[in-house]
Amino acid sequence: MRWWLMCCAGLAVSVLAADDGALKVVRVGAVAADVVEVEVRIGAVAYGHAEPYTARPGDRIEEPEHNRWVMRDGRSIGSLVGSDGKLLFTHDRCAGEPLPPAWLTPEGYRLSSADDPAYAGGRAPVQVFRKSKPTDLARVGPWEFRAPVHHHFFLPLAAPLQPGKSYSLELPGQAPVPFTFDVRRLRSSAVHVTQIGFRPDDPAKVAFVSCWRGSGGPQVYQAGTAFELLDDATGEPVFSGKSALAKAHADATEDAYRQNHNGTDVFLLDFSAFDRPGKYRLGVSGMGCSNPFVIGPDVWRDAFVTSVRGLYHQRSGIALGPLCTTFNRPRCFHPDDGVKVFASTAGLMDTGNGLNRNDSNFGELNKGRTTEIVPNAWGGYQDAGDWDRRIAHLVCSRLLFDLVALAPDFAGQLGLNLPESGNNLPDTVDEALWGLDIYRRMQLPDGGVRGGIESAEHPRQGEASWQESLPVMAYAPDVWSSYLYAATAGQAAEWLAGAHAELAAPWRESAERAMRWAEQHLAERTGRNDPPDVNDARNLAAAVLYRLTGAAEWHQLFLATTVFKEPGKPLREWQHHDSAEAAWVYVRTERPEVDKTVQSRCRQALQQEADERVQRCEQTGFRWTGNPWAPVAWGALTIPDAISLIHAHVLTGEPKYLRAAVLACQFGAGANPDNLCYSTGVGLTGPQHPLHVDSRISGQTPPAGLTVLGPCDPLRDRGGWAQKNVAPFVYPEITTWPAVEGFWDVFWYPMINEYTVQQNIGPNAFVWGYLAGRR
Numbered sequence: 001m002r003w004w005l006m007c008c009a010g011l012a013v014s015v016l017a018a019d020d021g022a023l024k025v026v027r028v029g030a031v032a033a034d035v036v037e038v039e040v041r042i043g044a045v046a047y048g049h050a051e052p053y054t055a056r057p058g059d060r061i062e063e064p065e066h067n068r069w070v071m072r073d074g075r076s077i078g079s080l081v082g083s084d085g086k087l088l089f090t091h092d093r094c095a096g097e098p099l100p101p102a103w104l105t106p107e108g109y110r111l112s113s114a115d116d117p118a119y120a121g122g123r124a125p126v127q128v129f130r131k132s133k134p135t136d137l138a139r140v141g142p143w144e145f146r147a148p149v150h151h152h153f154f155l156p157l158a159a160p161l162q163p164g165k166s167y168s169l170e171l172p173g174q175a176p177v178p179f180t181f182d183v184r185r186l187r188s189s190a191v192h193v194t195q196i197g198f199r200p201d202d203p204a205k206v207a208f209v210s211c212w213r214g215s216g217g218p219q220v221y222q223a224g225t226a227f228e229l230l231d232d233a234t235g236e237p238v239f240s241g242k243s244a245l246a247k248a249h250a251d252a253t254e255d256a257y258r259q260n261h262n263g264t265d266v267f268l269l270d271f272s273a274f275d276r277p278g279k280y281r282l283g284v285s286g287m288g289c290s291n292p293f294v295i296g297p298d299v300w301r302d303a304f305v306t307s308v309r310g311l312y313h314q315r316s317g318i319a320l321g322p323l324c325t326t327f328n329r330p331r332c333f334h335p336d337d338g339v340k341v342f343a344s345t346a347g348l349m350d351t352g353n354g355l356n357r358n359d360s361n362f363g364e365l366n367k368g369r370t371t372e373i374v375p376n377a378w379g380g381y382q383d384a385g386d387w388d389r390r391i392a393h394l395v396c397s398r399l400l401f402d403l404v405a406l407a408p409d410f411a412g413q414l415g416l417n418l419p420e421s422g423n424n425l426p427d428t429v430d431e432a433l434w435g436l437d438i439y440r441r442m443q444l445p446d447g448g449v450r451g452g453i454e455s456a457e458h459p460r461q462g463e464a465s466w467q468e469s470l471p472v473m474a475y476a477p478d479v480w481s482s483y484l485y486a487a488t489a490g491q492a493a494e495w496l497a498g499a500h501a502e503l504a505a506p507w508r509e510s511a512e513r514a515m516r517w518a519e520q521h522l523a524e525r526t527g528r529n530d531p532p533d534v535n536d537a538r539n540l541a542a543a544v545l546y547r548l549t550g551a552a553e554w555h556q557l558f559l560a561t562t563v564f565k566e567p568g569k570p571l572r573e574w575q576h577h578d579s580a581e582a583a584w585v586y587v588r589t590e591r592p593e594v595d596k597t598v599q600s601r602c603r604q605a606l607q608q609e610a611d612e613r614v615q616r617c618e619q620t621g622f623r624w625t626g627n628p629w630a631p632v633a634w635g636a637l638t639i640p641d642a643i644s645l646i647h648a649h650v651l652t653g654e655p656k657y658l659r660a661a662v663l664a665c666q667f668g669a670g671a672n673p674d675n676l677c678y679s680t681g682v683g684l685t686g687p688q689h690p691l692h693v694d695s696r697i698s699g700q701t702p703p704a705g706l707t708v709l710g711p712c713d714p715l716r717d718r719g720g721w722a723q724k725n726v727a728p729f730v731y732p733e734i735t736t737w738p739a740v741e742g743f744w745d746v747f748w749y750p751m752i753n754e755y756t757v758q759q760n761i762g763p764n765a766f767v768w769g770y771l772a773g774r775r
Contacts, residue, residue, distance in 0.1 A: 021096030043096030043148025089462025131214025188288025195683025247621030263738030310705020347478025348451025407773025447517030448477025638710030
């Protein structure tokens with residue numbers, strides 16, 4: 001605790017000393033020969049910190065929600081922290097002045113040149129266009145926010161810049177900025193490329209060109225613009241090509257709702273034929289160059305290691321720090337530290353955090369709280385901005401077991417620097433078992449499996465995970481949770497059976513015991529109108545246990561509950577079924593009793609979805625893919641929807657599926673209008689403020705491997721509380737922004753900067769891992 005207090009107390013001083021929030025010119029470049037771009041930042045945040053709370057006469061504690069605000073002299077000075085309330089977490093502070101008006105008019109600028117006659121005497125730009133967004137959000141009161149802002153100014157010119165000529169740009173109140181218009185060296189924000197890089201044998205190597213100028217609308221480009229692939233060290237060209245239109249702004253066919261999410265034309269730069277390892281950048285005629293990137297054999301491996309270690313950084317119940325990570329966090333939620341986990345009579349599936357849409361997040365859970373202490377209730381993965389550990393997280397374990405099976409030479413031998421590293425199991429398997437073991441520890445003797453552990457509310461302001469002061473509960477066993485556990489424990493037993501039979505047996509016994517409990521208690525759900533998720537989990541568990549044991553009872557149950565008894569069924573159908581995992585398991589089941597007709601239908605459904613994803617990939621400007629009916633929100637752009645593509649590639653070997661999988665990763669990897677990778681610790685730039693409470697409270701850089709949800713169509717969140725807090729610092733008006741630009745790197749926007757292990761980190765790691773480990 002002393003380390004934590006020292007860290008937080010020092011943070012505010014160091015931030016204010018390092019950055020007073022004064023206006024800073026970040027970069028000058030060009031998005032076209034006749035449009036100069038200037039990037040400016042104003043403002044800085046000094047985060048709140050913990051300090052001993054000494055009550056004064058007249059202090060009062062207000063608890064309008066679950067937070068405990070300390071009111072002094074009519075205003076809030078912070079929130080109480082910890083069960084004893086002896087610490088005060090102060091409010092953030094935000095330094096910085098408003099944008100000076102001179103930046104908004106052409107007269108505030110002057111461009112001159114000693115070797116371009118058009119600017120010999122200096123000229124002002126024709127217009128000033130702008131787009132501005134917050135780079136952080138300071139919580140300066142209970143529900144009061146201030147923000148530093150990043151401004152992009154676009155300055156259309158009376159005459160185009162000339163290649164190789166030198167210029168000086170005078171800016172309001174700033175020293176002139178010199179630059180040379182050399183498209184091989186002057187970076188342009190309009191050129192978007194991956195920050196992960198490419199393997200030499202990747203079937204797609206592409207970048208994109210686009211520019212939405214905010215109040216200036218779309219920048220117009222032409223297809224056929226020349227580009228060069230440049231050696232980053234020498235600047236010499238090694239490949240050349242011409243741009244092709246990827247998606248016109250007027251082409252509203254990016255989804256089933258007939259929308260275009262780009263706000264401008266998007267152009268493709270294709271250099272797939274080039275395969276020489278090295279470090280490169282792309283130079284585009286009349287614009288400038290991209291960030292550097294690598295073509296090399298290990299790029300996907302390095303990205304996978306960072307991503308999968310995001311799971312390690314979400315572990316609960318252990319301390320994080322040396323020797324495994326630079327991120328320091330005390331042990332949290334462990335019974336040996338006095339944490340009590342009370343049993344609730346509510347099963348996860350009957351709550352708002354499970355399958356009950358009529359419940360709030362915590363209503364039924366809190367109603368069912370008892371005084372019974374649940375033993376061995378620790379471990380698992382923290383969700384994100386919350387401390388919950390839920391059965392849905394087990395998809396991460398299933399994906400990791402699958403990856404080891406698909407790429408044993410890669411995932412089975414790769415070191416991940418875990419506490420378990422050096423035992424007789426692959427690190428990837430150790431990570432999969434970590435996420436699973438909490439549920440076996442809490443399994444009841446009769447086989448029922450609890451759906452997880454949850455606090456009574458969202459975290460209190462100012463409290464880190466190891467300071468939780470809210471009641472903590474474990475869900476009661478339920479059939480849905482038990483089926484999902486049985487499926488995952490069965491996969492664990494199946495993998496371990498190969499070379500670790502002594503470890504496999506307990507997992508097999510536990511899986512079958514959970515399955516039988518669920519089968520016995522399913523009848524009690526008659527008339528409850530349970531959603532299809534229950535049958536999906538049951539069908540998956542039956543498929544896994546049949547593949548594991550060969551038992552006829554599990555095979556018959558799978559055949560009785562699968563939608564593929566009938567021909568022509570899709571892999572998923574909204575509010576009816578999601579059979580993607582079960583179909584994949586059954587397709588890869590090699591037992592003589594397999595129903596070849598059903599197996600063929602599973603395979604057809606897998607390929608059908610993959611073909612749809614290939615088609616969608618070619619319909620989107622930035623070549624992301626997914627269900628055409630899914631909104632552009634909740635990770636649609638940043639988390640590659642490529643699992644069905646990978647499955648189809650495994651089954652058929654057809655290059656089109658691998659190509660689409662690589663393309664599906666590009667937006668999230670950095671080939672986007674923000675020119676950042678949406679996973680922390682990957683590439684040159686990434687999210688600075690993910691909703692990771694422990695790092696924000698302790699004043700540390702967020703740990704690596706957190707893939708945030710990313711851009712969200714502003715119209716999807718119109719009027720939401722987070723959007724209302726951000727909107728005053730966004731220009732133009734927030735709902736006019738294209739979806740691909742709708743990323744605000746602020747801690748307090750869950751729909752954009754939060755993440756979950758099961759929706760973000762697990763699937764992202766699996767896709768990157770397959771691209772790394774494929775033969």
